[in-house]
Amino acid sequence: MRIGTVKENYIADAALFDTSVQKGWLVALLAGLVLLPFFAGQYASYLACLVLINIASTTGLNILTGFTGLVSLGQAAFMGVGAYTVAWLEMKAGTPFLLNLIIGGFAASFIGIIVGLPSLRVKGLYLAIATIAASVILHFVFANWTAVTGGVSGVTMPAASLFGYELVEPKQVYWIIMPVTVLMVFGAANIFRTRIGRAFIAIRDRDISAEVLGIRLLRYKLLSFALSSFYAGVAGGLWAYFFRVITPESFPLMMSIFFLAAVIVGGMGSILGGILGAIFMTMVPEVLKMMVGVLTPFWSDAIAVMSPVRIIVFGALIIFFLIFEPDGLAEIWRNIRRYFHLWPFKT
Amino acid sequence: MSIKNFTKRATGALLAAGLLSGVAQASDKKDLVLGGSIPLTGVFAFAGVGLHAGIQDSVKVINESGGIEGHKLVYIPEDTAYKVDASVAAFNKITSQHDVNFYYGDSTAFEKTISPEVDRSGKMVLTGASFASELNDPVKYPNVFIGGPSYTDMIGILMEHIVKEKPGAKVVLVHSDTEFGRDPVEGAKETATKLGLNLDLVISTAPGGVDVSTEVLKIRRARPDYVIFHGYVLAPIPEFITQARSMGLKTKFMGTFWSSDNSMVQKMGDAADGFMGVMPYSYYYDESENAPMLEKIRSMRDTYQSNAYMQGFFNTMMMAEGARNAIKAGKELNGANIKAGMRAIKDFDTGGIVGIPVTVKGNSVPVGRVYSFDASKKKMLPASDWIRLD
Numbered sequence: 001m002r003i004g005t006v007k008e009n010y011i012a013d014a015a016l017f018d019t020s021v022q023k024g025w026l027v028a029l030l031a032g033l034v035l036l037p038f039f040a041g042q043y044a045s046y047l048a049c050l051v052l053i054n055i056a057s058t059t060g061l062n063i064l065t066g067f068t069g070l071v072s073l074g075q076a077a078f079m080g081v082g083a084y085t086v087a088w089l090e091m092k093a094g095t096p097f098l099l100n101l102i103i104g105g106f107a108a109s110f111i112g113i114i115v116g117l118p119s120l121r122v123k124g125l126y127l128a129i130a131t132i133a134a135s136v137i138l139h140f141v142f143a144n145w146t147a148v149t150g151g152v153s154g155v156t157m158p159a160a161s162l163f164g165y166e167l168v169e170p171k172q173v174y175w176i177i178m179p180v181t182v183l184m185v186f187g188a189a190n191i192f193r194t195r196i197g198r199a200f201i202a203i204r205d206r207d208i209s210a211e212v213l214g215i216r217l218l219r220y221k222l223l224s225f226a227l228s229s230f231y232a233g234v235a236g237g238l239w240a241y242f243f244r245v246i247t248p249e250s251f252p253l254m255m256s257i258f259f260l261a262a263v264i265v266g267g268m269g270s271i272l273g274g275i276l277g278a279i280f281m282t283m284v285p286e287v288l289k290m291m292v293g294v295l296t297p298f299w300s301d302a303i304a305v306m307s308p309v310r311i312i313v314f315g316a317l318i319i320f321f322l323i324f325e326p327d328g329l330a331e332i333w334r335n336i337r338r339y340f341h342l343w344p345f346k347t
Numbered sequence: 348m349s350i351k352n353f354t355k356r357a358t359g360a361l362l363a364a365g366l367l368s369g370v371a372q373a374s375d376k377k378d379l380v381l382g383g384s385i386p387l388t389g390v391f392a393f394a395g396v397g398l399h400a401g402i403q404d405s406v407k408v409i410n411e412s413g414g415i416e417g418h419k420l421v422y423i424p425e426d427t428a429y430k431v432d433a434s435v436a437a438f439n440k441i442t443s444q445h446d447v448n449f450y451y452g453d454s455t456a457f458e459k460t461i462s463p464e465v466d467r468s469g470k471m472v473l474t475g476a477s478f479a480s481e482l483n484d485p486v487k488y489p490n491v492f493i494g495g496p497s498y499t500d501m502i503g504i505l506m507e508h509i510v511k512e513k514p515g516a517k518v519v520l521v522h523s524d525t526e527f528g529r530d531p532v533e534g535a536k537e538t539a540t541k542l543g544l545n546l547d548l549v550i551s552t553a554p555g556g557v558d559v560s561t562e563v564l565k566i567r568r569a570r571p572d573y574v575i576f577h578g579y580v581l582a583p584i585p586e587f588i589t590q591a592r593s594m595g596l597k598t599k600f601m602g603t604f605w606s607s608d609n610s611m612v613q614k615m616g617d618a619a620d621g622f623m624g625v626m627p628y629s630y631y632y633d634e635s636e637n638a639p640m641l642e643k644i645r646s647m648r649d650t651y652q653s654n655a656y657m658q659g660f661f662n663t664m665m666m667a668e669g670a671r672n673a674i675k676a677g678k679e680l681n682g683a684n685i686k687a688g689m690r691a692i693k694d695f696d697t698g699g700i701v702g703i704p705v706t707v708k709g710n711s712v713p714v715g716r717v718y719s720f721d722a723s724k725k726k727m728l729p730a731s732d733w734i735r736l737d
Contacts, residue, residue, distance in 0.1 A: 042443040046436055143524070152526040153481055156459065168467065170439065243435070245460040247526060250431065286436065289426065304399055307387040307426040 014193045016186075033178055037171045045170040047286060052174075052181040053238050054278040058262040059188045059271065060231020065260065066268035067192065068224040069204030070119050074112075074131035075232050076255035077138040081108040082233030083240035083250070084142065084149050087157040090240075097160040097176060101237040108233025109226045111138070116225025120218055123207075135253060142248035154247030157240060167241070177238050184231060189271045191227070200224050204269070265318055267328025276329040280321075285314055376417045379670060379680070381406065381663065382424075382441035382471075383451035389428035391453065391476070393580070394605070394655035398476060399424060401659025402451060404647055405667075408640070415667050416674040423447075431456045438464075447471050448680060449666045451659070455479040455526060458491060465490050465682065472669065472685045474662045476655070478604060480530050483710045485690075490682045492669075492689055493711040494662035495627030498527075499534030500736050501603045502575060504625050504715040506535075508731045509573050510542045516572040517545045521562065521587065524551045528578020531603075535575070552583065559583045563590040566598070576602045581611055588618035599623060601717075608654045609727050612720050620722035623730055625715045628657035628700050630727055638699020640664075661700050665712070668692055703733040 007013045017023050037045055061075045082104035089100040115134040119127050142149050149155065159166045160176055167173045191197040199220045202210035211217050240246055258281060266277020288310045295302035325332050383402060386395035406422045414420060423445055425437035434457040441447060450465065452458045452475030459481070465473045466489060474492040480499040482491050496504060502520070509516050520535050522528035532549060539546035548569045550562050566574060566587070574591075576584050579602070588600050600622050606612075607624025609631075615622060629641055631652045644652065644660065672688030673680055694704035705712050713736040718727035 043436070043440040046439040050432055050436065152529045154456075154459075154526075156463075168464075243431070243460050244463065245456070247456055247459075249456060249526060285428075285433070292426075301403075303424055303426060304387055304396065308392075310426070311388050311428070 016189055016193070030182070033182065036178075037174050040171070042170060045174055047283070049170050049174050049177045049242055051279055051282045052177045053235050053242065054259070054262065054282050055275050056181045056184050056238065057232050057235035058259050058266070058274045058278040059185055060228045060235065061259045062263050062266075062268070062271065062274035063188060063191070063200070063231065064224050064228035066263050066270065066274065067197065067204060068200040068221065069123070069207075070116075070221065070224060071124060071128040071260070072115075072131040072225075072228065073128050073253065073256045073260065074115055074135045074138070075228075075259045076251040076253065077135040078108040078112055078115075078229040078232035079236030079239060079255070080138060080142055080246075080248075080251035081111050081229075082236030083246045084155070084236075085233070086237035086240045087155050087246050088148055090157050090160070091155070097162070097241060101180065101234050104237035104240075105230040105233040108236065109230040112225045112229025112232070113222050115229070116222050119221045119225065131256075132253065135256065139248055139251075142251075149246075149248070152248060154245060154250070156245050159244060160241045170242070173242050176241060180234065180238060184234065185271065185275065188231070188274075192271075196220070196223065201269070261318065265321055265328055267330030270328065270330040272333060273328045273330035276333065280329060284317060285310070288313055376414075376419075377446075378421045379415055379418045379448045380441075380445045381420060381422045381449040381451065381666070382438070382445065382447040383422065384427045384434035384437040384453050384457060385424045385451065386429035386453040386476075387424075387426040389430065391429040394476060394653070395426075395429070395453065397653035397655030398451070398453075398659040400648070400652065401656035401661075402663050404644060404656075405660040405663035407647075408643060409663070409667050415670050418670075418674075420663075420667060421445075424451075427453050427457075429453055431460055435460060442468070448670065448685065449474070449663075451475055451662065452477070455482065458482060458488075462488050462491060469682050471682050472666060472689065474666060476658065478711075479527075480534055485710050488710060490686050491710050492662070492665065492686070492707075494658055494665060495604070495711065496625075496713040496715050496736065497711050498531040498577065498603060499538070500711065500713040501625045501627075501715060502531045502535040502577065503538045503713075503736050504734045505573075505575055505601050505603075505623070505717060506538050506542050506544055507734050507736070508623075508717040509544060511731070513572055515543055515545065517547075517569065519548045519550065519566055519569055519571040519574045520546060521550045521552065521566075521574060521576050523554055523578030525554050525578055528554075531577055557583050557586060559586050560590065563587060563594070566591055567594050567596060570596065571598050573599050573601060576600065576606060580605050581614055584622075585615040585618040588615070588622065592618070601625070604654060607718065607727065610651060610653060612727060613725055617722075619720045622720045624718055624720075624727060626654060626718055626727070627712065627715045628654065628661055629702055630654070630718070631657070632726065633699070633702075633729075635699060635702060638702075640698025640700050643698070657700060661697065664697060664700065665689060665692065665695075665705075665707070668695060701733070703735065 005018050017026060036048055057075060057079060064070050064072050085104040085107040086100045089095050118130040143152050159168045199215045202215055203220055207217055262277035262281040265280055267273025292302055292306040292310055385399050386392055402422055406420050409420050423441050427434040427437055434453055438461055448471050450471050450473045455477040458475050458477050465471060472490050472492055474494055478493055478498050480497040482488050483493055483497040536546055591598055602624045607626055612619050612622055669685045669689030672691050673684040678684040689707050692707045694706055696704050701714055705714055716733045717731040719730035721728050
């Protein structure tokens with residue numbers, strides 16, 4: 001049982017991890033991430049990469065929607081901007097992958113600022129519609145700017161290379177995706193220890209009050225859009241290096257809804273929530289597939305019969321979590337932690 | 348026991364042991380694995396369920412007739428919900444758990460994405476639901492197989508039929524503004540020029556668009572003899588036909604593979620009568636002589652099976668034939684050799700799945716037949732002979 005954590009100064013109060021146990025778990029997690037490709041097979045490595053890319057993009061959307069209160073359904077399109085930029089740079093300029101990812105992020109960021117302009121006038125569902133419109137425009141550009149995007153056929157790009165060594169398999173690309181995602185998540189967590197992050201939260205809680213307090217809405221709303229789409233752009237770039245084929249249909253509107261669902265299911269306005277939401281949305285369908293696979297030796301056509309059931313179960317699970325814990329998976333996690341902190345006493 | 352008897356018995360025992368071990372060896376031949384990223388859920392599930400059943404039945408027929416030169420064929424599917432990331436996940440899962448020789452994909456995007464990995468592994472051939480013209484390139488996609496004509500070739504088959512019916516006819520191409528829809532546009536223009544057809548108007552419609560009145564007005568102004576639809580499954584084809592007929596147009600309407608399934612055409616209602624489609628395979632109910640495989644399918648499944656089913660059945664059959672050719676040639680069973688075995692397929696009798704013997708050209712089988720819907724019989728019935736593109 002832990003009675004409490006004494007915080008003697010402001011720095012300690014603002015620390016991301018306030019106990020040695022937390023720091024220990026963090027070290028274990030990082031060690032696990034480093035060791036994962038040495039023990040995981042091709043399939044597990046693939047899923048790990050996919051989860052990490054989704055975490056990066058979900059974290060970006062969480063900055064905008066969860067922390068700033070601006071709903072966006074353009075995250076997939078911003079990822080597309082990042083992916084096409086990275087592919088173009090890789091093929092035409094031959095610049096290093098890290099630089100490509102950063103430029104991809106800034107390209108998406110630039111578009112994000114433009115898309116974010118309506119947020120000064122509208123919010124909520126109206127802003128969501130504005131971002132859908134931007135998404136449609138971007139998809140049109142992807143499909144028709146043939147010289148850069150390859151048109152509807154898309155582009156096939158070469159693998160990323162590090163010191164002349166090509167990173168082709170999921171286990172190899174993991175060494176790009178994992179560190180970049182970890183850095184981005186830590187970056188996002190740290191933003192909310194700064195004035196900028198607190199301004200975002202103030203805007204989310206009451207934008208008029210925030211403005212009265214001296215927070216310039218124009219600057220901070222656009223900054224939030226820029227940061228969010230930067231994350232999406234880098235995630236799109238990682239996606240491009242991972243799949244190496246990009247078409248306009250690679251980043252559909254459904255993908256944006258996927259990220260928004262991940263933010264909501266995980267817990268809006270919580271970095272951990274974004275991570276848990278992305279893991280939930282990516283892994284639960286796979287776990288359900290595995291469960292259907294377990295039936296196959298006993299029931300040869302289980303996959304055909306049970307696949308639609310699996311989709312229903314996935315939907316029901318999302319509804320279940322939203323009803324029983326509207327604050328998301330992050331709150332469930334916090335409840336579990338509280339239980340063990342105070343055990344054997346009741347929380 | 349005399350030495351002579353002992354020698355006889357010992358020789359007999361050794362022979363028996365040898366024969367038995369031979370039998371054991373035959374039955375111990377390594378299983379060949381067909382993995383599949385199959386869209387059993389999602390927007391393409393209407394086809395995925397058929398594909399799955401077709402592959403299952405084809406595998407069953409192959410195994411009942413002794414497998415592929417004694418090798419049992421095992422089918423390992425995974426549902427993908429028609430999402431590329433899920434399809435690639437399924438590919439990674441299946442290939443990490445099994446030694447895969449053949450793989451069935453669910454979309455053009457997946458086949459393009461996974462093709463470099465298939466080439467790199469060198470272990471398997473890749474086929475799928477896609478007829479994308481881009482995949483019909485043996486240099487760029489050496490291990491890919493398209494189980495029928497590419498979309499460009501489908502338009503070519505329809506145009507060959509048009510030329511026979513009405514040389515110099517005026518044709519309009521209507522396609523969806525998607526990768527799937529745009530696929531054959533350039534090829535169609537080239538084929539029209541080559542065949543002396545007048546293809547001056549190409550109409551592109553927004554994906555999922557249902558209000559087609561503006562496009563129908565363009566068709567009314569052009570007054571074409573034929574309109575070819577591509578890139579749709581059902582909507583907005585019925586709206587086009589209904590509005591065009593209400594304007595008194597005598598135009599004939601045609602579609603490519605995915606809009607030619609008999610059950611799908613029936614859903615067009617009154618607009619279906621006279622609608623023509625191109626099919627690389629026979630329909631489930633086709634009554635033709637020398638079609639034992641069609642009869643076999645009907646004996647296994649007594650209800651109508653979709654054109655996706657026929658594709659799954661045919662592609663599996665062709666990949667098995669490619670592997671058979673590779674084994675007969677004494678080659679190792681890898682992607683390159685199976686594909687070489689497939690390219691060696693010439694005048695292959697499919698037992699009626701395709702009405703004429705088939706030959707693989709490039710990555711595809713450019714053969715098809717034009718069918719027309721007879722509303723009184725509620726069936727797509729042959730409107731042409733089998734057409735083979737050279």
